[in-house]
Amino acid sequence: MSDKSRRTRPETRAAKAARPDQRSDPKVHYKLRRKIPDPIWSLSEIVHPLKPTSPRRNCLGDDQTNFAVLGVPPVGNVEAQPFLKWVGGKAQLLAQFDEFLPARVDRYFEPFIGGGAVFFHLKHRLPDLRAFLRDNNAELINTYVVVRDFPHELMRRLDAHLARFLADRANYFYHVRAQHHLSASEVVERAARMIFLNKTCFNGLWRVNARGEFNVPVGSHKNPNLYERANILAASHALRDVHLATQDFRDTMNETRRGDFAYIDPPYVPISATASFTSYTKEDFGAEEQHELAALFADAARRGARLMLSNSDVPFVRNLYRGFKTHTVQARRAINCDGSKRGAVNEVVVTSGD
Numbered sequence: 001m002s003d004k005s006r007r008t009r010p011e012t013r014a015a016k017a018a019r020p021d022q023r024s025d026p027k028v029h030y031k032l033r034r035k036i037p038d039p040i041w042s043l044s045e046i047v048h049p050l051k052p053t054s055p056r057r058n059c060l061g062d063d064q065t066n067f068a069v070l071g072v073p074p075v076g077n078v079e080a081q082p083f084l085k086w087v088g089g090k091a092q093l094l095a096q097f098d099e100f101l102p103a104r105v106d107r108y109f110e111p112f113i114g115g116g117a118v119f120f121h122l123k124h125r126l127p128d129l130r131a132f133l134r135d136n137n138a139e140l141i142n143t144y145v146v147v148r149d150f151p152h153e154l155m156r157r158l159d160a161h162l163a164r165f166l167a168d169r170a171n172y173f174y175h176v177r178a179q180h181h182l183s184a185s186e187v188v189e190r191a192a193r194m195i196f197l198n199k200t201c202f203n204g205l206w207r208v209n210a211r212g213e214f215n216v217p218v219g220s221h222k223n224p225n226l227y228e229r230a231n232i233l234a235a236s237h238a239l240r241d242v243h244l245a246t247q248d249f250r251d252t253m254n255e256t257r258r259g260d261f262a263y264i265d266p267p268y269v270p271i272s273a274t275a276s277f278t279s280y281t282k283e284d285f286g287a288e289e290q291h292e293l294a295a296l297f298a299d300a301a302r303r304g305a306r307l308m309l310s311n312s313d314v315p316f317v318r319n320l321y322r323g324f325k326t327h328t329v330q331a332r333r334a335i336n337c338d339g340s341k342r343g344a345v346n347e348v349v350v351t352s353g354d
């Protein structure tokens with residue numbers, strides 16, 4: 001045994017002895033995780049600021065090492081959560097949805113991805129799922145692409161946004177909100193802007209005007225949490241082989257074929273005149289689109305695709321999907337600005353096949 005190893009061994013033993021105690025204290029975990037630098041990534045960022053590294057190294061390599069040292073589950077074992085707040089998000093309904101989700105899926109389609117709660121849930125359950133995620137909101141799809149390909153650059157930009165927001169509050173919010181015309185190639189800036197505005201605006205909405213410009217006012221967040229590092233990395237990992245595209249629902253519905261599974265979550269039919277919210281993008285989604293979607297649902301079911309669709313539980317929707325199995329789930333919805341009108345509402349789930 002060398003002098004050097006004799007000298008270091010007691011310290012190593014002491015360090016090992018300390019770890020089980022640290023593991024049992026989540027606060028110590030958190031502090032330790034934050035202190036560990038990310039040298040491999042930092043280097044690649046300097047060389048190629050916008051070059052995507054292999055998703056495996058990017059999302060699992062350095063961060064998995066950190067998690068492994070600390071006894072925290074690696075990225076692939078963590079179920080990612082939506083990284084945006086999205087009207088109609090399905091996170092709260094996942095337990096009620098489980099009975100409708102198939103045990104085996106080859107190709108999975110979502111024509112209206114929104115916050116992606118159902119995709120992240122299913123992907124965690126079925127890691128081999130081949131997913132095709134679509135939405136006609138180009139800013140949203142860009143954000144998914146950037147979470148998948150550039151998670152570390154994205155988090156750095158979000159840190160910069162947060163620092164400037166804490167210094168200049170509403171002024172900074174409106175400065176970023178006015179950046180409607182970032183160029184198409186500024187993908188990371190656009191994604192960071194979307195997450196920043198979504199997490200600091202009033203009620204966490206993404207709503208645009210007739211020109212397609214985001215128009216929600218600033219919220220009253222004192223110390224907004226723009227992202228969770230572990231969640232961005234878990235989402236990046238879940239998205240690693242996913243096909244993402246800005247696409248109208250008609251094209252996505254027509255892509256499905258026998259054996260595919262699609263979860264279809266369109267903008268909901270309003271349950272009352274004041275509860276209407278369909279302005280995710282500048283094209284509204286009205287009765288005509290709901291009729292077209294129902295017809296495409298019937299076509300896809302005839303081709304042998306397995307389908308699951310959710311919408312408001314109103315006679316118009318039940319009538320559109322008569323002939324298919326319908327189920328009722330309960331959601332708490334907070335779309336109305338008047339807090340007293342928030343509460344439990346029934347939603348309908350329509351399924352095709354067995």
Ligand SMILES: C[S@@+](CC[C@H](N)C(=O)[O-])C[C@H]1O[C@@H](n2cnc3c(N)ncnc32)[C@H](O)[C@@H]1O
Pocket residue numbers: 086087088089090091111112113114115116117118134135136137140247248249250265266267268280281283284285
């Ligand atoms: C109810 S949200 C989806 C909610 C989502 N499943 C979730 O869990 O958060 C509806 C989505 O449909 C998208 N959308 C609206 N019109 C569309 C169209 N014609 N084609 C494709 N997507 C559309 C909106 O951008 C929005 O993201």
